[in-house]
Amino acid sequence: MGILSWIIVGALAGWIGSKITGNDASMGAGANILCGIVGATIGGWIMSIIGKSGVNGFNIYSVLVAILGSVILLSIINAIKKRK
Known part of the structure; x- marks a missing residue:
């Protein structure tokens, strides 16, 4: 994937992940x-x-994998913030 595709997939996955975890209000586009x-x-x-392919192009599967990863990342961040 090109850099523009990574940015588009990243923006979409990050935005959806932040909506799922409730972090949307505290996050900007970057x-x-x-x-x-x-x-x-x-x-x-x-x-x-687990033996599956990861992000392998600009397709719905790759976006879903990215969303899964962003939800995991944001959940870890939320858990760390709550401990402080």
Whole structure:
């Protein structure tokens, strides 16, 4: 995937992930993009562990994997924030 595709998938996955975890009000566009890109990496890593393909192009499967990863990332961040 090209850099523009990563940004688009990252923005979409980060935004949806922040909606699911309730972080949307505290996140801006840049944070959504970063969260989605990192989430795609996490989701791809998890999928490879269970024997599935990770983010492999600009398609619905890749977006779903990225959303899964961003929800996991935001859940971890929320748990850390609550401990403080």
